[in-house]
Amino acid sequence: MSKVKKGIYSFLRGSFLTDESALKNWKVIFFIVFLLLIMITSAHNADKKVIKITELNKFKRELRAESLDTETILTRMEMESSIRRNAKERGLFPSETPPKKIKVTIKK
Template sequence: MKGGVYSLLKAKFLIEDDALKNWKFILFLILLAMIMIANSHRYEQKTYRITELTNEVKELRSEFVDRRSQLMELKMESTISKEMEPKHIFPSSVPPKKIRVAKEEKGVLQGLWQ
């Protein structure tokens, strides 16, 4: 036991004759650790990006609701009449009348020539 720990601390397994397979395994573990670190880093970046986009969506949604309410207010008849008063344009007191135009019946030949 004491000799095994001592040889491990002296790293004899790395300088012996069959040390190549040990080096390959150590390099594999290092590569695997680097891949795992890079993967966790990318995961954190994507999580932060998702949080930023979620906040931006909330902000844009509230701005949309605000603009829509402003538009509804601007479309109201009372607002329009207030805006037009300085130009001396007032709402009509007489309701509008519909103008109906009767369709003329055209024959097949008249439709072709015109």
């Protein structure tokens, strides 16, 4: 067997894990597995944050729409015609006499 075939065959058999220098290989394998676990955890955390951001943006849009609706209703309620109509329903009418200015003089 050639040297390349022998190396591939020993790799496929897993002899690099059972040889005398296997402790060094196991350390590297554990380190790589540890890094992979950290990477997977951080990817899951990033996905959770993206989902949370999406939910918050949706909630923000809903609140903004509600705010605009409330502002429109308030603007309609503040219109003079609306105020006159509501006052008329309660039995209030505009004054027929104009208001008078009151002057206060202080004598010393």
